[in-house]
Amino acid sequence: MNLVSYEFVACQAANKGVLILSEFAGAAQSLGAGAILVNPWNVAEVASSIGYALNMSADEREKRHHHNFLHVTTHTSQGWAETFVSELNETIVEAQLRSRQIPPPLPIEAAVDRYACSNNRLLILGFDATLTEPLDALWRKGNQIKELKHKIRSDLREPLRKLCEDPKTTVLVLSGSNRNALDNNFGDFNLWLAAENGIFLRATMGEWMMTMPENTSMDWVDSVKHVFEYFTQRTPRSHFELRETSLIWDYRYSDAEFGRLQARDLLMHLWTGPISNLSLDVVQGSQSIEVRSVGVTKGAAIDRILGEIVHNKGMKEPIDYVLCMGHFLAKDEDIYSYFELMLPSETPTSSSSQVPTPFGTPTAGSSAAPLKKQHSLSPGKKSSFIGESMLDPMMGADRMSLLEGSSLINLQAENYFSCSVARKRSKSRYLLRSSDEVLELLRGMANHC
Template identity: 35%
Template sequence: MGKTIIVSNRLPLKVQRTDAGFLLQPREGGLAIGLDPMYRSGDYLWVGWPGLTPENEAEQQAITALLQVEGMTPVFLSETEVSSYYEGFSNGTLWPTFHYFAQYSAFDYEQWAAYVAVNEKFCTAILTIAGPDDRIWVHDYELMLLPQQLRQVRPQATIGFFLHTPFPSYELLRVLPCRKELLLGLLGADLIGFQTLGYMRHFLSSVSQLLGLPTHNSQIETPSRTIWAEAFPMGIDYNRCVAAAGAPATQMFAHTYREALREARVVLSLDRLDYTNGIAERLNAFEKLLQRYPQWQGQVSLVMVVVPSREQVELYRKLKEEIDELVGRLNAQYRTINWRPVHYFYRSLPFEEVAAWYSLADIGLVTPIRDGMNLVAKEYVASRTDQRGVLILSERAGAARELADALLINPTDTSELADALHEALLMPETEQRRRMVAMQALVKQYDAFAWSHRFLAQLTEVKTKQLGLATAPLGPEITQALVEAYRHARQRLLLLDYDGTLVPFRAHPERAQPDAELLALLQELSESPDTQVALVSGRDRHTLTEWFGHLPLGLIAEEGAWLRPPHQEWMLFHELRADWKQELRPVLDLYVVRASGSFIEEKEFSLVWHFRRVDPDLGRRRARELVSHLLFLAANSDLQVLEGDKMVEIRNAGIHKGAAAVRWLSLYQPDFVLALGDDRTDEDMFRVLPPDAYTVKVGESARSQARYHVSSIRDALTLLRSLRVPAPVATSSAPSKPFPYL
């Protein structure tokens, strides 16, 4: 395997111009901190903007040489590009939309054009250094178009994408004019990672609703590839936090601060200046604490550290003014000679100083209105080496899905937050330790190393699966080998899907009867010595009996619910329920009304909603809605929702063509197996057959569990006709025995 190329908007090192030349300094931030341990432990390159625009070619070369020593490749952006691409579209359009502040989002076509162009600039930079075996890991909302741009040039590349922010619901994303382009950009990746399962579900819903692509078990099916989406909660460098907590510099800072604060208990608030962080709400809640519980006046101080951000933007300037006014009013109203309610620091602090505040804080107050993860919460937990302290955490932060032992609150409910502060201040030390020990164990186990290694390991696994689904065309040489294997086999088994494999789909399914030529072909194959043929269909048993009951072949109905060996009676695969249909039939009836031309097919143990006659766009949209509706209703039940070709089916779980195929294999024990199928229901059959079986996917898509593919029904029938060559008399035959069933 080649190297791993990490791509982010900013490099983890920032370049500063000095009188002596250029200086590299570490950049603080979740991505830089999270990836730095892994980055420095292996074969990695990092591509990104160095934070400085060179004034001439000589400066550009000097900065490039300086960064290459550190294993980094710079992408230089002009001031106009930074303004339009980063400050404009990325932070003026995507950031507020993704954080549920759509009222602050503004779309500008020139900024969108700059976003496209800068993503292309990153693409060019990556392609100059990326080899065919390299893994490319793209990060965050500034580069959402990059995966698809890379895919167009390098179709076989291994590409991962991780979104550090929340992903919004479909209803918010659909407002953006560029919504489809953003989704298609992400679908250039092989694996798309999110901080939480909730964000991943929003993404899958948007892909279904806006692009009409089928999604199943976190997989997205496109005409050319299967793409995986998954949740990877980001961790921190746990050992770095523990080491910093005991460092001499940290202890010096902590001693100085404790002397200044005297005996006051400390509530720590640490954020970047942003409207998503709930800083003003936090100040209002602290004021409510002092009003509602006056015993804490003179006893508790809020230490508020706000890191400057985007000060040139009017919205952020107003937020800064609001915070300044709230802090001033609180201190003016409650301050005494010996006590200040709020200690306010508007600046960035070195990590040793931050670690000192972590060690002093009786309460870590982390209450964003919306946040992808929030690593401050995890750093506070890791830094509490005395295992005391209380974390108050917003339920809308991604970290809340992991840190269940924090006091979880609604960040906009200032009364609830004030009560949580009171509860935390009164919490016994034994309870503090119990909660902190549990959270520290989780944060330590799922640290930054575990996060990055898990993502990259799964990216490699996904690529392996994709290659495994890439089927070979059934060319003349393979066809000849197949025919020879068939002719010399002692016992043969043919498993054949019907609709879409042997006959075309019809707008009215009842009109897809077999013609005389097909019936003659099936009869001839079934009557061949030592050959067993089984039709493996989703149709009901009555239809199959009517059409094929006179032939000496096996029949499998309703995707495997019913089995009928040749010349025997129908039998159930195992005991099944049908009482659920009475409850769910009205749901399907509703979607028949909502999609003109759709209809319901009721089988004995399943219900199928067909939309082949519906307008394609409307049909896909209604199908996505119906699948979501049925999945909700079928949760925690023994029912399964299945998407097929222009249909949605709900049936008993555990019933599929794969299980039926296994039964047939156990009965006949063939040394030659041929299976033909065209859609997802046939993948279960392909998956369980022996490795030497000839499994063939029928249709334009060559992505399948099958070994080979043919492009059309005509090709499938041609293959079957080639088997009509008279076979030699077999030396032995499998004994006749009753069909096994439960």
């Protein structure tokens, strides 16, 4: 059997015995470089190989054995099992992406009309690929390295400013980007910023706060950073970003096919190495890989964010219109589900409604598990990484009761618009094909301010 050849190599650490192996054996593909391969049906060749092995010099025996011994000790059954499981994980992710429905295009005119008829609106906007220049436009500029720091589209600034100045409208930019990126792009707007998937929060007129759960350790950062550095050096035009609560490796500017191959190898290195026994999420984007703590998603943070906004603004009137759109990763699309659970279980039909029924709309009588609400908010520190217990101990039960953002949401189905931007497979209700359509939508809303 093939395993006998592996066992022989493992047992010859002291004697450095020579392996003579049939070229037809499966093990010849992995041990052939250090073994003497023969055709077992050629008796003369077998006899000659045995004589060669018996008279082989000690130096050659050492080199041949070292090569095979290294392969046997590194390609273990545990390594095979971990690789097999990682392949299964990839298959599950791919199957989930294929099974998602393609949302219909957003009826922009209907969304603007419902906005105009509402009294307390909430706009949740992503940043990258939503409010920024399209990727192909950046590529045509010829120097993609300078464009790695995304900037808001210049033609979006005026309509966004009008929306921010409307007293009936609250604008929240919710992004995976770091705090500096959001400060540089939106510091002169009157809106709310949520950085690193909602971990950090501030009104542009206030200071940064954090919504980090307690006892979140970042001890894993250095080991993951080492893997990302290794693949960045070996993948031209790729780069990685070290954030305060996560790391992301981006290969959108690399050769597409080579980038995918490198991404597959990087995932195998992560799952079989530094994060194999850690409570971390590996989030795969279309051309990126992000490592973050388990439970850090936009959907997990939105309740705490809304609670702080409601408390800070002294909001009394219920929120009756929500637009949530962005180029969100699949892991972060739980934010769409958050608002779906706020809708009435039975939506009365109305002949006057101009909003078409989207894909994925919950049917009457359908049930969903309630969200687990965690409320922990404290002033953020300007450290490079988040340590343990950075939460404000002064926050007691009285403050917690004020942070129920969902209590002020009175949303009807026709006034909720979840839109994926340039991401066809999505859990959202609608689709916007590019940031150009985002511009058209925001301009339409701004005309009613």
